[in-house]
């Protein structure tokens with residue numbers, strides 16, 4: 340998702356106390372110290388990569404004050420919508436990073452993250468772009484480095500081709516699957532599930548939503 344550039348979004352992102360743009364490696368000084376130096380507590384860190392407009396992670400952060408949430412998004416034009424949501428809720432446990440997740444190991448230390456959410460990640464349908472998919476082996480290897488020993492990845496998508504690819508990649512990387520569903524909302528909206536913006540759209544269109552949870 341890349342929205343039309345919104346005038347002033349870079350300035351607003353710069354001024355926002357709970358958003359870090361990683362250009363010029365800003366933010367890397369927190370590597371291994373996000374809890375002590377940024378959040379000021381020892382709560383577990385849960386992260387959403389490619390959070391888009393932030394409905395999912397903002398809702399979770401409001402429900403779980405004892406978890407530190409970090410939302411990662413590549414584009415300012417999308418991130419600004421998440422900042423709007425968070426501002427109205429004054430959440431202290433939610434940080435946004437504007438960055439390409441390819442660089443995630445430069446910003447997070449071994450074992451620093453307890454959970455990674457991937458929701459409706461871009462499918463990158465061309466074979467030559469497979470390594471850019473957020474569930475490809477190169478990305479799983481990055482997650483392996485930053486997750487703690489009980490860490491999990493949770494992935495949702497309506498794209499069956501991407502889902503099947505992701506299951507194969509988990510096998511190839513030696514991960515274990517804890518949960519797999521090809522139709523999460525078969526009997527109406529699944530309980531204890533927070534819908535993302537994309538999930539709402541595809542659910543309303545009647546597309547089956549796939550979900551997996553996995554650990555190493």
Ligand code: SAM
Nearest residue numbers: 340389390391412413439440458459535536537
């Ligand atoms: N998760 C949201 C949802 O379910 O509504 C947004 C889904 S949207 C299809 C995918 C988002 O991931 C886009 O906002 C895109 O900019 C972001 N994204 C894709 N690749 C990324 C990467 N390598 N690093 C950070 N964000 C990325």
